[in-house]
Amino acid sequence: MQIQMNEFLFAMILTELEDAVGVANCSTRQIDKVTHSVDYYWLSRMWADRGCRMPEADIVVCPENAEEVSKVLKIANYYKLPVTTWGAGGGTQGGAIPVAGGIILDTKRMNKIYEVNTEGMYIECGTGAIYKHIEWAANEVGKATMHYPSSLTCSTVGGFLAHRGIGVVSTKYGKIDDMVLKMEVVLPNGDIIETCSAPKHAAGPDLNQIFIGSEGTLGIITKAQIRIFDQPEDRRFRGFLFQDMEGAFKASRELLQKFKPSVMRLYDEAETASLIKKIVGVERKGAFMNVAYEGVKEMVDVEEKILLETFAKYGAEDLGSEYGEKWWKEKITFFYPGHMMDIPQCFGTMDTIAPYGKIEEIYWAMKEAIETNFPQAKFIAHFSHWYEWGAMVYDRFIVDGKDVPQDPVEALRLHQAIWTCGVRTALAHGGVVNDHHGVGIKLGRLMKEQYGPAMQVFEGLKKTLDPNGIMNPFKLGL
Amino acid sequence: MIMSEKCKQHVDSCRFCWMCHHICPIGNATGQERNTARARALGISLVNREAIELEEIMDNIYECCTCGACVHDCTTGWDPVMFTKETRLQAALEGKLPEYINTLVANCLETGNAYGKTETCSTLADAIKAHSAKKDTLLFLGVDAKFMACEQANKAIKVLDKAGVDFTVLENEAPSGVQLDFLIGAANETKAQMEACAKALGEFKTVVVYDPNDAKAIKQLYKEYGIEVNANVVTYTSFVAGLLKDGKLEAKNSGKAVVFQDPYQLSRDLEETEEAREIVMSYAVLSEMLLNRAETVWAGNILMAQYMPEVIKLVAKRRIFNATSVGANAIVTACVAEYVSLKAVAEDVEIISLEDLILGE
Numbered sequence: 001m002q003i004q005m006n007e008f009l010f011a012m013i014l015t016e017l018e019d020a021v022g023v024a025n026c027s028t029r030q031i032d033k034v035t036h037s038v039d040y041y042w043l044s045r046m047w048a049d050r051g052c053r054m055p056e057a058d059i060v061v062c063p064e065n066a067e068e069v070s071k072v073l074k075i076a077n078y079y080k081l082p083v084t085t086w087g088a089g090g091g092t093q094g095g096a097i098p099v100a101g102g103i104i105l106d107t108k109r110m111n112k113i114y115e116v117n118t119e120g121m122y123i124e125c126g127t128g129a130i131y132k133h134i135e136w137a138a139n140e141v142g143k144a145t146m147h148y149p150s151s152l153t154c155s156t157v158g159g160f161l162a163h164r165g166i167g168v169v170s171t172k173y174g175k176i177d178d179m180v181l182k183m184e185v186v187l188p189n190g191d192i193i194e195t196c197s198a199p200k201h202a203a204g205p206d207l208n209q210i211f212i213g214s215e216g217t218l219g220i221i222t223k224a225q226i227r228i229f230d231q232p233e234d235r236r237f238r239g240f241l242f243q244d245m246e247g248a249f250k251a252s253r254e255l256l257q258k259f260k261p262s263v264m265r266l267y268d269e270a271e272t273a274s275l276i277k278k279i280v281g282v283e284r285k286g287a288f289m290n291v292a293y294e295g296v297k298e299m300v301d302v303e304e305k306i307l308l309e310t311f312a313k314y315g316a317e318d319l320g321s322e323y324g325e326k327w328w329k330e331k332i333t334f335f336y337p338g339h340m341m342d343i344p345q346c347f348g349t350m351d352t353i354a355p356y357g358k359i360e361e362i363y364w365a366m367k368e369a370i371e372t373n374f375p376q377a378k379f380i381a382h383f384s385h386w387y388e389w390g391a392m393v394y395d396r397f398i399v400d401g402k403d404v405p406q407d408p409v410e411a412l413r414l415h416q417a418i419w420t421c422g423v424r425t426a427l428a429h430g431g432v433v434n435d436h437h438g439v440g441i442k443l444g445r446l447m448k449e450q451y452g453p454a455m456q457v458f459e460g461l462k463k464t465l466d467p468n469g470i471m472n473p474f475k476l477g478l
Numbered sequence: 479m480i481m482s483e484k485c486k487q488h489v490d491s492c493r494f495c496w497m498c499h500h501i502c503p504i505g506n507a508t509g510q511e512r513n514t515a516r517a518r519a520l521g522i523s524l525v526n527r528e529a530i531e532l533e534e535i536m537d538n539i540y541e542c543c544t545c546g547a548c549v550h551d552c553t554t555g556w557d558p559v560m561f562t563k564e565t566r567l568q569a570a571l572e573g574k575l576p577e578y579i580n581t582l583v584a585n586c587l588e589t590g591n592a593y594g595k596t597e598t599c600s601t602l603a604d605a606i607k608a609h610s611a612k613k614d615t616l617l618f619l620g621v622d623a624k625f626m627a628c629e630q631a632n633k634a635i636k637v638l639d640k641a642g643v644d645f646t647v648l649e650n651e652a653p654s655g656v657q658l659d660f661l662i663g664a665a666n667e668t669k670a671q672m673e674a675c676a677k678a679l680g681e682f683k684t685v686v687v688y689d690p691n692d693a694k695a696i697k698q699l700y701k702e703y704g705i706e707v708n709a710n711v712v713t714y715t716s717f718v719a720g721l722l723k724d725g726k727l728e729a730k731n732s733g734k735a736v737v738f739q740d741p742y743q744l745s746r747d748l749e750e751t752e753e754a755r756e757i758v759m760s761y762a763v764l765s766e767m768l769l770n771r772a773e774t775v776w777a778g779n780i781l782m783a784q785y786m787p788e789v790i791k792l793v794a795k796r797r798i799f800n801a802t803s804v805g806a807n808a809i810v811t812a813c814v815a816e817y818v819s820l821k822a823v824a825e826d827v828e829i830i831s832l833e834d835l836i837l838g839e
Contacts, residue, residue, distance in 0.1 A: 024788070030534040032510070034524060035517040038494075045494045048520065051527030062509055089511065090496045109509035128509060132500040140768055140803055153551075154496030336554040337491035 020071035025062040032060040036104045041094035049343045050408040057104035064109045066192045066222040074190040085216035087159030090151045093440025095215045100473045122225040127158030143228040146173035150335040163438025164213040169262035171386045177212045184223035188466040216472040232294035237324025240316040242287045251314035256388045263292035266383040280326050290324045344401030352426040353435035355390040362429045363393050369425040376403040392435040439476045447477030485561040492519035498548040503776040507792035512538050515548040515558035545742045545776040567663035578785045590653035591621035602628035605635045606647045615645040616682040620689035623814045626780050630814050633833035634688045641726040652678045656695035680708035688714045690813045694743035719753035729760035736762045737806040740774035741813035754812045761835045767800050778819025794819040
C-alpha cells in the first residue's frame with residue numbers, strides 16, 4: 001500500500017497538503033505522530049507501555065470542513081497514500097491507528113455547531129465535535145441528546161458514527177444510528193455528497209446506514225444532523241436482585257413487550273460481586289439489575305407499576321431507588337484509571353449482540369470457552385442494551401498483570417488468541433461479531449466468518465468507492 | 479528524565495485515559511489531539527521509557543496553560559498540571575527548554591517580568607507615585623496589569639480611590655513569582671522570587687491583590703513552597719465586594735445585560751465565585767454561561783500570547799462563542815489577562831472589566 005517515498009517526493013506532497021489545509025494544520029512533528037499512533041485499543045497501549053513505537057502516520061492533517069477533506073483525499077488518491085481518519089482516539093478496536101502510515105486525517109477542527117433546531121429537534125454539527133459539546137448545546141436550549149456512553153467526553157460525533165456507538169439510555173432512545181437525520185460525506189475520490197433530508201424513506205437503500213459503521217473505509221463523514229429530545233419530566237431508578245440470570249432474562253423480555261425503560265443493566269454474579277460492590281455498594285450475592293424509566297410523569301407512574309409487577313413475577317428482590325441513583329451518578333466513574341481495567345492487566349470487551357433465544361446461551365458458552373482455554377483469564381459480564389427482540393452482553397476478560405508476557409509480541413499473541421476464542425464462540429452460537437465498539441483492525445479477520453458470501457456486498461462497495469484502497473486500510477476486514 | 483514517583487504514577491494513569499478530552503480550552507480551540515492531557519502524558523511516558531527524546535515534546539509541554547480544568551474534571555484525582563510543571567522544571571534543569579521559553583525566563587530573572595519591561599505608562603506611573611506613601615493597605619498590581627494593561631491598572635487604583643480607601647502602590651513592586659512558576663515550575667529561582675515578594679508584602683497589614691493569577695500564587699502556591707506571608711491577603715474582587723457591602727461604593731444598576739467570565743484562579747483554585755457576581759449584579763443584569771464558576775473555561779492570557787499568539791486568539795474566540803450562545807453581547811472580566819485576550823478578538827461583543835463597570839466607563 002505504501003508508496004516508495006523519498007525526501008523530495010515527501011516534501012512535494014507535504015506542500016500540497018499544506019496548501020489544502022493550511023501550514024498550521026499539517027504536521028510532521030513527532031508529538032503529533034506519536035499522539036495519533038496510540039488509541040484506546042489495548043494492543044496499542046501495551047505496545048507503548050513496553051516502550052515500543054506503534055505505526056505512525058507520515059503526516060497529520062486537520063481540515064476545517066468538507067472542502068478541505070475533499071482536497072486531501074484527492075491528493076491522497078493521486079499519490080496513493082493511505083488515509084486513516086481520527087476523531088478523538090477513544091476507540092477500542094484500533095480503528096484509528098495508521099497501521100499503513102500515510103496520512104492521519106484528524107477531524108476535530110470540524111467541530112462547528114451550525115444549528116440547534118428545536119423545531120426539527122436536531123443539532124447540525126461538524127463530526128469533529130466532541131459529543132459532550134453538542135450535549136451542552138442541547139442543554140442550553142433545555143434539550144438533551146440522550147446519547148450517554150461512558151466515552152461521552154472522550155469521543156467525537158464522527159467517532160460514534162464510524163463504529164455505531166451506543167449510550168446508556170439506548171433502550172428507550174436508540175443507538176447512534178437511530179439518532180442521525182442526515183449526513184454530509186466526502187467520498188474517497190473527493191466528491192462531497194449529502195444523504196436524504198429524512199432518515200426514513202422509500203428512496204432506495206439507506207445511504208446513512210451505508211456510511212454509519214464503515215469506520216472510515218468508504219468515505220469520511222464530515223457533518224451530521226443529530227436528534228435532540230425533550231428533557232424528561234421525571235427519571236426514576238429501581239435496583240433489583242435476581243437469584244439467577246435466567247429469571248432476569250425472562251423478566252426483561254416480558255417487560256420490553258410492555259414499554260421501553262431508558263436504562264436496563266443486568267450484571268452477572270461476578271460483576272455484581274466486584275464492580276457493583278465497589279462502586280455502587282451492593283454487597284449481596286446474585287445478579288444486580290438497574291432499571292431507569294423516564295418521560296412524562298403520568299407515564300412514568302404507570303411504567304413503574306408495570307415494572308414492579310413484572311419483575312415480582314420472576315422473583316426479583318426490589319432494592320429500591322438508592323442503588324440505581326448511585327449508579328447513575330457514578331456511571332462514568334467506572335471508566336477512570338483506578339476503577340477501570342488498565343495495564344499491566346490484559347483485557348478486552350467482546351460486546352456481543354443476539355436475539356433472546358441465543359444471548360444467554362452465548363454468555364455461558366463464552367464464559368466456558370474463555371475460562372477453559374485460558375485459565376489465567378477472569379470472565380465478567382453485564383447486559384446493558386436491550387431490545388424487544390434481544391440484548392447485548394458486555395462480556396469482558398481480564399488477565400492479571402503477572403500472567404501477561406512482558407515481551408510485547410507474546411502479549412499480543414495472548415490477546416489475539418483470547419479474542420479469537422471468545423468471538424468465534426459467540427458466532428458459533430448465533431451472535432454477531434460486535435455490538436457497538438466496531439471492528440477496526442482487532443476483529444477484521446472475523447468479518448468473513450461472520451458474513452460468509454455476504455461480505456462481497458461490502459467488498460463491492462469498497463472497490464467501487466475506493467478503487468485505490470487508500471481509506472483506512474486493513475480495517476473492517478476490507 | 480528524572481521524575482518523581484508520584485508524577486510517574488499520574489503520567490501512567492493519564493496516558494491512556496480520554497475522560498477529560500472535552501475540557502481543555504486549548505485543545506477545544508485548536509482541535510489538535512496533542513493539546514490534551516492524555517497526549518501530554520503519553521509523550522512524557524514515552525520519554526520516561528526512552529522511546530522519544532524530551533526535546534520532541536517540549537513545545538507541547540508549553541502548550542498547556544495549567545488552568546486545571548482537567549484536574550477539576552477528573553473524578554479520580556489525577557493531576558496533569560502537576561506532571562506538566564514537573565516536566566518543565568526537569569527540562570530547565572537539563573538545559574532542554576525551547577529557546578523562546580529561555581528568553582522569557584531570562585526576562586523574568588532580569589526584569590521581574592517575562593516581557594522584559596522596565597517602565598510602565600506615564601499615567602499609571604503618576605497614579606502609583608500619588609500612592610507611594612506607606613499605608614496599612616497595599617494594592618498589589620502584578621506585572622500583567624503594570625506593564626501590559628496599564629489602563630486597567632489605573633482603573634483599579636481609581637476604584638479604590640472612589641471608595642475612599644487609603645492605600646499604597648509600590649513603585650518597585652516585587653514580582654509574585656507566578657510567571658517563573660508557570661515557566662520552570664518549582665525551581666530555586668522561582669522560590670527566591672516568591673520569598674522576596676512575601677517579605678515585601680509582610681510590611682503591610684492588608685494586601686489587596688489585583689490580578690487573580692498573583693492571588694492564586696500568594697494565597698495558594700506560596701503555601702506549597704513553604705512560604706509565609708505576614709499580612710492579610712485578599713483578592714481585589716472580594717475587597718471591592720466588601721466596599722460595596724459597606725456602602726463605600728455607590729452602586730447604580732445600568733440594566734445592562736452581561737455574563738461573567740470566572741477567572742479559574744479565583745473560581746477553581748481559591749473557590750471564590752460569588753464576590754465578583756455581587757459586584758456585577760450591583761451594576762448590571764447578570765446571566766450565566768453554561769460553563770461557569772468552577773467549571774469556567776480559561777479565555778487566554780498575555781504570557782502565552784508571547785509565544786503562541788494565534789492559539790490564544792482561538793481560545794478567546796471560543797469563549798466568546800460560549801457567551802454569545804446564551805445570547806450575551808457583553809462579557810465582564812475579573813482578570814486583566816483575560817480582559818486583554820478577549821478584547822483583542824472581540825467583534826460583536828463588548829468586553830468590560832469590573833473596574834469599567836464600577837466606574838461607568
